[in-house]
Amino acid sequence: MTKQDFQRLSHFRYQLRCFLRQSEDICRQHGVTPLQYQLLLHLKGFEGREWASMGELAERLQAKHHGTVALVDRCEQLGLVERRPARQDRRRIEVHLLPKGAELAARIAELHQPELRHLQEEFQLPGWPRQP
Template identity: 55%
Template sequence: MNMSMKKTRTLAKPDFEQLSEFRYQMRRFERFSEQAAQGEGITPLQYLLLLHIKGYPGRAWATVGELAERLQSHHHGVVALVTRCETLGLVRREPSPDDRRQVQVHLEASGEQVLERLAALHRAELKSLEGAFRVPRIEL
């Protein structure tokens, strides 16, 4: 059956309440994250870049393309973000030994320190929101 022809259930008031609460809690956490990053003297996007480098699965670095995917951003925008973080001494670029067209982005010691402090704050905030991030179960 064509998905566009599939009839969907009408949402009830509790469905909207659940979606609203979920989005509210997401926004509260996002606002907390913005303020925490600014308190460390970096932008929220710079924090996310550091987090995605350190948190990239299986290794301690990431390529610009991988970071663009994680940040859901354009390649050229991530290049500019990496440049700003490099200027601040938070990250460094290294050419890939396997493919010279690729650039690996690594954390510098100062980037590690900022990330450690912010990650600890974020973990504590997430613990305080435990249960708030239940994914709404809406039947279609």
């Protein structure tokens, strides 16, 4: 790898860390951890439906199943999500976003938009994030 390759990688990691640090601050100002926000975000943004399974959430979060269960427990205690048995297979559990969780996810996501626009410009990412 060349010096320029390392400079690009360093710059990318720096910008990514700046985004994550700002995201952490925004989440904490709204009374949730960054991981709790990510759970809400993945539920709100899950493609094709309004819920996800524990396994799907664990994959999205890149976390172990038992860690995801504990995270869902904490979010459930805060009134942000709830577990429901699946209609077709009552043994399967769906995690649903409650109105309080959806509102919080939307509020926090909105506060991320300026930094996302900055990253879009910085890395010339066409069409992301999508503008209304």
